Amino acid sequence: MYIDRPGIYTDHYELTMAQGYFKSGKHKIGATFDYFFRKNPFQNGYVIFCGLNDLLDTLEQFQFQEQDLIWLKSRGFRPEFLEELARFRFEGTIYSAREGEVVFPMEPVIRVDGSLLEAQIIETLLLNLINFQSLIATKAARIRSVARNKKLVDFGLRRSQGLGGIHASRAAIIGGFDATSNLYAANRYGIPSAGTMAHSWIQSFDSELEAFRTYAREFPDSCTLLIDTYDTLGSGLPNAITVAREMESRGDQLQAVRIDSGDLAYFSRQIRSSLDRKGLEYVQIAASNQLDEVVIASLISQDSPIDLFGVGTRLVTGQGSAALGGVYKVSHIGNRDTFKRSNNEEKSSLPGRKEISRYITPEGQFAADAIKLAGEHTVERIYHPFITHKESDLRSCHPEPLLVLAMKDGKRTLPTQQLHQISTYREQRLEKLDSTHKRLENPHIYRVGISRTLLETRDRLMQRMNPNNEKTESRS
């Protein structure tokens, strides 16, 4: 499901502002906007950045269609402005963290440099794509962190927030899932798909045994039997064992049994021991039913012999945090730095065209991130963005740039990656994050600071800020 009409996949006010910029002759002024979020979701210690590829693809083909323009005219937009929109292509430049990167609050993980009109007009689209995919990739990473090397399959499409399920399945893979039940996403993103039977399959036969036998003959290479339709241990399991024996006699192997109800810790142990006693050690156990990182962690801590977890609703809806509250704020217009001040300091933004350096310890671990002005020299000391007497010395670590050039003058420069490559990148990056930042609850807060120059720039702007005068600072 590509965004077929990106020009109107936006909030009304983006276009009223765009018309205003155009009519007042400001639309070609250069501007820089930052995407950042203020708080990790799920009380997590980090976010897995996700959604960039869909954003870049959509921006490359972004244009208003004739039907969009006709409709906008009927909504009162001006003919001369609509002519400008008819010509519009996105020709901005984007610096961004890579997909799968581990990122933190306050960091400008996407920087858009372009004309005021083009940088403004993509706001809603960008937020819609990045906020949701990053939310779900982060949820999936939490689940992966407790599931260790067990197989994780996304079962969420039926409970996803409408069409959101497509991007949710993509983000789940980036966050560490192995496969999905969602065929649309599997097709579009090249994800392994999986799925066998529902209870209705069993109910459509005169007996459970006949239902199992029929399936095993039809799918001898990928047979997982759902054994909890009537009585898991009294009927489903014995029937599955009968069918496993019959498959053996034909040279086939039953792949797994699946349970979708009951106490999964208790049942999985009973099932494992029965299967093992019958010499069916190779038959795996799959489990589903309202799973999430908390339930899976509990099952793992009880040594439940479950090989595959099917996770649905609580993955694809980001249960616990319905949205990542990322925002998109202007930081530079024309030749002036600007920022949004707020009585609530944490709601303030940071001025200027910025970049991020990640500091690596001699052991190769992530130590801290520095937000600084673009082109600024290497930073040796960072300051807490708001509590500025809190500072850290970074001289024992070496910096690496976190943002890469993703799009130059409207053409993408970052190649499309396979999802498994992005997932591997996530895994490698998470390995460099200290385990104290990866706790599911009350994680140790990772240090993100700003440079002295950025701090001083903001303070100067703050002092000059008088709403009826100049609120921005000229920079040469």
Place this chain on the structure above:
Amino acid sequence: MYIDRPGIYTDHYELTMAQGYFKSGKHKIGATFDYFFRKNPFQNGYVIFCGLNDLLDTLEQFQFQEQDLIWLKSRGFRPEFLEELARFRFEGTIYSAREGEVVFPMEPVIRVDGSLLEAQIIETLLLNLINFQSLIATKAARIRSVARNKKLVDFGLRRSQGLGGIHASRAAIIGGFDATSNLYAANRYGIPSAGTMAHSWIQSFDSELEAFRTYAREFPDSCTLLIDTYDTLGSGLPNAITVAREMESRGDQLQAVRIDSGDLAYFSRQIRSSLDRKGLEYVQIAASNQLDEVVIASLISQDSPIDLFGVGTRLVTGQGSAALGGVYKVSHIGNRDTFKRSNNEEKSSLPGRKEISRYITPEGQFAADAIKLAGEHTVERIYHPFITHKESDLRSCHPEPLLVLAMKDGKRTLPTQQLHQISTYREQRLEKLDSTHKRLENPHIYRVGISRTLLETRDRLMQRMNPNNEKTESRS
């Protein structure tokens, strides 16, 4: 955003089961499936049924595309089955509650009669569309119930769960919202759209006053000024008043001022009294910032003079209940009734082809709903589905059928309605629901019972249920 490839907008197992039905010659057997949910979301007392129109539209045009079939072949599906899919059209018959209807747990609000293959294959699509839209329409109805006659605008696209934002905006209108900021949804569904400026508009000018003036000249008929960029009462409001005066001198009127931060109760009162003192009683006040039914109820109870609420994240993600857990269960196959039994009785389904009667009091209020077998005589007494000594006498009320024929042999019979018509229907229906069922918390539970015949049918099936024998009952 139509579902461009409905055949693969599904879970993998729908197609493995379909292939199994086809290969074992069962695919043409008649079957009935029910859609129902077991629990109201948000601890609400009802659900607003929503999403039917998208479902019917998609089913009418449902077919597998050549690219789907080629891809499914590469995933191991059999050529002869794929030939069947190539010919596949949905030719089933659907009885459904109307969109905007007030519905309750356990009610089969959609009944699909068709071949086993066609009724099975649409499961995921149906659940995806109905679960989410019904969730958001219900959330919107809760918000409307506390907002009384104030204007409600959906601002959620940037925080929606990806493409889910499109259906969220539709459902919000059905649930009682007046307009949306989402242009895509406005275009597709004919919804009024609204939006004026972000803080970036203000920041792009040398002064707030100049930003306001420019906007007022460009949009004299729909000018809402965002007054909290620098200092709401010290700068934003005085500047807005200056511009309002200037507009008056040109024969125009400032429509509204908007606040997006701070204590909305305090600021709205200060703003109202300043505006009134200046003779600007006609200027309205719009407020946004993490609103939901709880915050709005609090603002209303404090008599906050706010005329328009912009509601975003918490509306479009269904904050508090990330999903409506609706399910789709087979109740009749061939000439046999069937149902899913569960140790947890509330997870059981109800057997047979069913219909719902809504009982109306002599005063025209909803009294109770009866689930009965299709074609059964008028029911005078209903029984709690699980605690069957709980029963109610309905003789003082008259029954009305709740389900209507929505699709006959694959052709829709229910005309498409405008969203405002559906919203009006919701309003009329909610008026007939006693206020005790409409409390935001701890609502009085509405009575939904089953007929004696349905109860006996289930009990007979339950007694005969032996997983290795016949689990279903022949009906002539």
